[in-house]
Amino acid sequence: MAEQTEHFEPGERAPDSGIYECECGYHHQWRMDVAGDPLPEFPPGCPSSKWIFIGEQPVG
């Protein structure tokens, strides 16, 4: 099982279901219920360019 951090762009297919968080520092999070669905665009005002897969549960 890989423990490395993985980064994904909006529109890229989510490799796993679970929580994805932006990298802007405001911890915008998005739950992907189905692996293989495309990741969403970032919310308004979010300057992030990548989603980071953080696992099955929200952090913080």
Ligand SMILES: [Zn+2]
């Ligand atoms: Zn953000």
